[in-house]
Amino acid sequence: MEFLITSLLNGAIYGMLLFMVSAGLTLIFGMMGVLNFAHASFYMLGAYFAYTLSGLFNFWVGLLVAPLLVGAVGMLIERYMLRRVHRHGHAHELLLTFGIALICEELVKLFYGDFPVNYQMPAGLNFSAFTVFGAQYPFYRLFIGMVALVMFAALLLVLTRTRIGIVVRGAERLPKMAEALGHNVPMIFMGVFGAGAALAGLGGAVAGAFFPTNPNMAIDLGVIVFVVVVVGGLGSLAGSLVASLLIGVFTSFAIGLDWSIARLLAPLGLGDWAQSVGGPLSMTLSSVSGAVPFMLMLIILLVRPAGLMGAKN
């Protein structure tokens, strides 16, 4: 019971963090068809900008201003780089953002060094929210989850209930029509890209204070975020929320379970044999928890290639 609840809680929070980063990616992908390889770099930039700002001013300034800075970086990249290569096709856009991701990683290493920086949450947020089975549960984890929930609600409301949302969705479905109605479609795309980058930056600014802020954080998270997009389905915001939570919870459970194929075979009297064969038969689930998202993705691909909530493509 204790294991169940702690894993569920941690998994859900980690899933919400994944959602914060993948929401912007899903938004950009759904709108512009651009698979942004630099998206996890925006997450990393958010954490580093917030670290610098929190040193100069305080944590809250960093939390609010860092996403705006990352959004500005995203808009510049869209305006002066992505738009140039648009006519070469989506594969080319993907390669360009891949190059930008490499540059971001190396720039961070150049200015901040090749080691984690000491970005910390303020003392005011560093307390335990409640105790689960005798263990203190940090409030900041809940804070990360709350920011993500607010973000999801705000995104949903803006996209479905406001004029901006109508224009943005119109520009996505029928760009020519939106243009004819007098809307500046390139400007809308730039805004959406900036907004997506800012969302990732917010994720970094919030999460960087709890998890380590280091130059590898983009690569570590980057691949998983793409898994979220594939599992969730083509540009579906709700899909990416479900996929994020699934991956978060599965990974969290896997970390705590020492199951192995050898143990499953033990009741059949084959346990010792499997143990002696070794390799994947004796590997515990906890030691390969990093591979769980990818296995989940392969299963989804086989069962439902369009993703959980994606339209058939």
Add this chain to the structure above:
Amino acid sequence: MSGKKLFLGLLAAVLLVAVPPFLGLGWQNALTNVLIAALFATAFNLLMGQGGMLSFGHAAYYGIGAFAVLHLMRAVEGGLPFPTALLPLAGGLAGLVAGLGAGYFATLRTGVYFALVTLALAELPHALAPHWEGVFGGESGLSSMRMPSMGLDFGSSLQVYYVALGWTVVCVALLYAYTRTPFGRLTLALRDNEQRVRFMGFDAHAAKTLVFGVSAMMTGIAGGLLALSSETANYNIFSSHVSAQVVLHVFVGGSGLFFGPVIGATVLTLFSFLASEMTRAWLLYQGIIFTLIMLYAPTGIAGVVQAHIAARHRLPWGRLAGPYAVAAIGGLLAAAGTVFVVQMAEHVFSQTYRAAAAQGRWGDVALFGLTWAPHNPATWLAPLAVFALGIVILRRVRAPIARLWHGGEDEADTAASQPAHGAA
């Protein structure tokens, strides 16, 4: 034309065989790495350039090939009679099997989704290898020794170079021959119009799986050569950095031409050999070069050269020489400004300098044979001005060059190739 090509090929072969004995150990190793990278990039480009499938996970087949060869090497050490020079065969076989399996899944999807699936598939061995003692040797990896065979002791790096040369030349030639077969033509058709391939009665999924398998097989041979030359491998060979490097090689060289990847692999491998000794920021420069090529010369180095060769009779070379020289100067100025700022930043933001600065010692920085004061604004503003001047020159010279190129040629292709000259 064909005779000229044959002559160039023979010249290259003679140089590749005759020159390395006179080079130092470092250069011999570097050239071996160039050969391996060239084979890896060509194998990758079978999938990307000809099949139209962008893989972000080719490190998987590279690594699997390397580990397969290491296992065979250990068996040879244990007494199995197997010629050392043929060891990479094991890498090819393992790559083929892994590639057919992974390719079956990956080719279920197309476009960017395909890239994502290959990326995730490559993460599987990366996550499993450190925990799988028997096959991947756990965290520390596997090592082995090259055993003497067929009268050679394989102790010197020159002998390893020749083994790599032989395998690379044979495999690249086979890959070239592949493009001339009917199945090679079908591969191109899969890239250009998969639906039509299906309507013609071919099983597109099976064909794509097979292309994936062949590409993975050649990649496995390249990985095997790496294992043979370094005699060790660990799970880091599966990391996304390895997959990223081959993408860089192929697109900097140019994916549209068969020998483009060879050019990219050669240029960037030699660049890393030379630049990594001079600066820690060489990966940053590599990323900048890649991004500039994606922005301004999307067909890569080979594409730009090809465009010039194709238009050589039509272009007014006499009138182009001036603007080209000006563009080169602009590019050099922009590059010089960038390099200076990056190198200064590397010094000033380094751990040792920051620790000293925290105690109030803002010492001068020695760079390019001179000393510079980091707190003096001129130290930063002057290179920025040089950079800006270079950019202004490049922007100015674009229009005249585009005008000279005009005459039915794609304007973007020509005007675009210019800024990359200076940076590359």
